[in-house]
Amino acid sequence: MGEALRTVTGTHGVDQAVEVRRKVAECLWRWAGELPDDLRIAVRAAFALDQSDQLPLYKDRVRLVAQRLNRDERTARRRIDEGIERLAEVARSGAPLTDAGPAEPVPGWHTEELRVTLALDQQPPEAFEFRRIVADHDRIEHVDMAITLTAPFVANGPARTxxxxxxxxxxxxxxxxxxxxxxxxxxxxxxxxxxxxxxxxQIGLRFRIRADRTMAPHYVCVPKHRCAEFDLRVRFDPERPPERIWRLVNAFQRDVDDPQPRGDGVPLDAACEIHTAFHELTPGLAYGIRWHPPSGTGGS
Structure with a gap:
């Protein structure tokens, strides 16, 4: 064990091995309880934290995770690795700050899950946002958020509240x-x-823009702080579907409007909808979709 793990688990050099195992196991179990269901199942089985899961060989525990998640063993290993990374983040969030302190102010909370449904088959467009936040400190009394309406300035002029x-x-x-x-x-x-x-x-919001404002053909999440899960559903007008849709992952904000789109294509389903999801978003980068509007719409 390194010094960082000793600090966050409260173990000391004088502790006996059995006491060290007990303290570490209790911390791992508690931290795993803050993870999404699949990652919690993966790491608790991988570390043999449950009495019923104490298989002696790691490969057997990987096989157990695969069975419980109904996935192949390669996917199970990836979920275990993701879970271990998340465990480290949870452990670090509870550790004392160093003398240097954080690099930038933090809001005291983070987004564990963000689910957005965007309805573009009506005027004006509406976005329904359901967000699950988690407090990183005590006594979080409010949350500050922001939303950007990106569109050609010449079409709309300066935005107003x-x-x-x-x-x-x-x-x-x-x-x-x-x-x-x-x-x-x-x-x-x-x-x-x-x-x-x-x-x-849990927070539930609806955003609706004024009918005469032009909306740029994209919807992205650019987290300022940690966002663990982002689930996006977009419904297009079946009578005027987009010519093409791209999925944006780890994109710079300038790339969202790049004249030469890059990214994987996203097909429309029979209901003229798309569904895509993102995991562990990097703060400052964009995640979502952009689309090429049908001809004759002026790019809106």
């Missing part, structure tokens, strides 16, 4: 709205009660 409607379905009270830039809307939600550290909370 009334160009975007924000409805709160559940999870808080909208108290502050302000323009953070020419096209980015910042807003604050006061939570129903202060969150304790590691406590999760």
């Amino acid at each position: 009334e160009d975007l409607e924000i409805d709160v379905f559940h999870g808080g009270r909208l108290t502050t709205r302000a323009m953070e830039s020419t096209d980015r809307y910042g807003f604050r939600l006061v939570l129903p009660k202060p969150l304790r550290r590691h406590e999760s909370h």
